[in-house]
Amino acid sequence: MELTREELNIDREGEEMERERIRLKERCLYRTHFPGAVRQRAYIFDGEGNYYNKEWDLGEGSDKEFCWYHVELPKGNQRLSQSAQYLIDVLCPPLKLQDILSLVSNGPFCGYVDGALVFRVNSPGPASGKFTFRVAARVTEKSVITVSLGRVPRLGFSPMGQSLLSEVPSVESPNHVRGEKKEKDGIVIREHVLEFLLTMNHSEEADNPVPKSVSNLVVHIIDTHVDHVQDILTKLEIELDAVEFELDRGSFALKKQMLDDRRFPKMHLDLQRLLQVIAHGEQVFPRVKEKCASKNWFANEDVSSLEELIGRLRRLKENVGFIANRVTAIQAGLDSWQAEQINRKLYYLSFLSIIFLPLSVITGVFGMNVGGVPWTGQRDPKLKNGFRNVMLLCVVMLFFVLLCFIVPAFYTRITAWRRKRALRRNWSLNRKSFLRRTLGGEERGGYLLL
Numbered sequence: 472m473e474l475t476r477e478e479l480n481i482d483r484e485g486e487e488m489e490r491e492r493i494r495l496k497e498r499c500l501y502r503t504h505f506p507g508a509v510r511q512r513a514y515i516f517d518g519e520g521n522y523y524n525k526e527w528d529l530g531e532g533s534d535k536e537f538c539w540y541h542v543e544l545p546k547g548n549q550r551l552s553q554s555a556q557y558l559i560d561v562l563c564p565p566l567k568l569q570d571i572l573s574l575v576s577n578g579p580f581c582g583y584v585d586g587a588l589v590f591r592v593n594s595p596g597p598a599s600g601k602f603t604f605r606v607a608a609r610v611t612e613k614s615v616i617t618v619s620l621g622r623v624p625r626l627g628f629s630p631m632g633q634s635l636l637s638e639v640p641s642v643e644s645p646n647h648v649r650g651e652k653k654e655k656d657g658i659v660i661r662e663h664v665l666e667f668l669l670t671m672n673h674s675e676e677a678d679n680p681v682p683k684s685v686s687n688l689v690v691h692i693i694d695t696h697v698d699h700v701q702d703i704l705t706k707l708e709i710e711l712d713a714v715e716f717e718l719d720r721g722s723f724a725l726k727k728q729m730l731d732d733r734r735f736p737k738m739h740l741d742l743q744r745l746l747q748v749i750a751h752g753e754q755v756f757p758r759v760k761e762k763c764a765s766k767n768w769f770a771n772e773d774v775s776s777l778e779e780l781i782g783r784l785r786r787l788k789e790n791v792g793f794i795a796n797r798v799t800a801i802q803a804g805l806d807s808w809q810a811e812q813i814n815r816k817l818y819y820l821s822f823l824s825i826i827f828l829p830l831s832v833i834t835g836v837f838g839m840n841v842g843g844v845p846w847t848g849q850r851d852p853k854l855k856n857g858f859r860n861v862m863l864l865c866v867v868m869l870f871f872v873l874l875c876f877i878v879p880a881f882y883t884r885i886t887a888w889r890r891k892r893a894l895r896r897n898w899s900l901n902r903k904s905f906l907r908r909t910l911g912g913e914e915r916g917g918y919l920l921l
Contacts, residue, residue, distance in 0.1 A: 511527050513540050516682060517535060522628055537613045540617070544621070551576075578593060578595070579754045581755045587610060588611075588762055591608070592755050593605040602703065604700070606692070606696045613685070623696065625679060628679055687770075689769075701787060707794060730805055735801055739798050829868045
């Protein structure tokens with residue numbers, strides 16, 4: 472009887488394995504609806520600081536092991552329903568429709584869905600937008616499933632020793648060959664690579680500490696999101712500094728081009744979108760911390776790390792406000808410059824109208840077709856100099872108008888010169904008097920009266 476029971480158990484295990492194989496095969500056939508539409512990464516961690524790549528089976532770890540499955544949605548022009556179809560294609564089964572909707576919907580969210588903790592920071596807007604952030608996670612005790620829009624820097628892991636930051640750099644020489652990678656002193660880093668690295672506020676994937684628990688992994692996911700937001704903000708700051716430098720040495724054409732391109736209103740709109748992303752994080756991450764603090768598998772150190780990340784978000788929000796004030800000040804300066812240019816053109820136009828208005832009055836008077844107008848007889852030999860007389864009258868009137876503009880300007884300059892001269896004279900007299908009193912006091916051996 473015992474052998475029979477063992478044989479039955481073996482047969483049952485074989486049937487279960489066959490069913491599992493068929494189910495996995497059907498799942499793979501089902502996922503061919505959108506081949507290559509999304510990027511998938513799966514890791515398994517042993518809880519001791521090591522990780523390994525694994526197959527995409529959406530299973531959970533055992534004992535100290537835990538799994539992480541990440542889906543990277545394409546950053547294109549697809550609709551939100553298309554993104555949901557991509558997730559259904561790679562996550563169903565075992566996930567249900569409510570899980571997919573909780574991961575892909577817009578807006579902030581934090582709560583329990585089918586027994587798992589789900590939080591998302593999905594900003595509305597086109598998927599191809601530069602300031603559209605979408606990061607969602609489904610957390611259980613032994614597995615984490617994350618979804619992001621596009622690549623999130625430093626989110627994944629790579630083998631140690633492949634980091635560029637661990638190399639000894641060398642300055643690129645002018646006669647450096649393009650195909651050459653290393654020189655005698657170290658690896659050559661080009662200028663555009665340095666510019667990219669200067670915009671980063673974090674290390675590379677090879678320098679990431681491998682999480683030893685699910686709580687470490689949750690902190691790592693939120694940390695990379697905050698770093699991504701800070702990277703975008705740093706790029707905006709660098710771009711704003713470059714624009715300010717161009718404006719300081721810029722010409723009329725550059726300022727006019729910036730006004731025509733509406734560069735600063737667009738930058739201000741981008742800052743508002745980034746501020747919305749930070750506001751979503753401020754709503755979600757404190758609730759994540761509260762819910763995770765009640766879990767016995769979530770370490771207290773990671774709760775403190777979440778609190779620090781929330782503080783970083785608040786400081787980023789303040790920094791966005793400072794940058795927005797700078798953009799507003801620069802736009803106000805450009806608007807005042809544009810108003811000054813318009814006023815200057817209007818001044819020239821009014822100056823010309825003042826000059827030609829008396830001349831038009833004179834020519835209008837002598838052009839009337841009525842009798843009694845002097846110097847209008849064309850056939851009278853005594854009035855042959857009438858045209859010359861009218862021109863002389865116009866010249867006199869023009870000289871008088873110009874004199875009315877020139878005299879006040881000369882008077883202002885002479886007054887300013889006299890005032891400056893008087894100030895210099897008073898300063899020299901006061902200085903001589905002060906020196907005289909000072910030297911006299913020293914000779915008498917007394918004190919200087921103030």
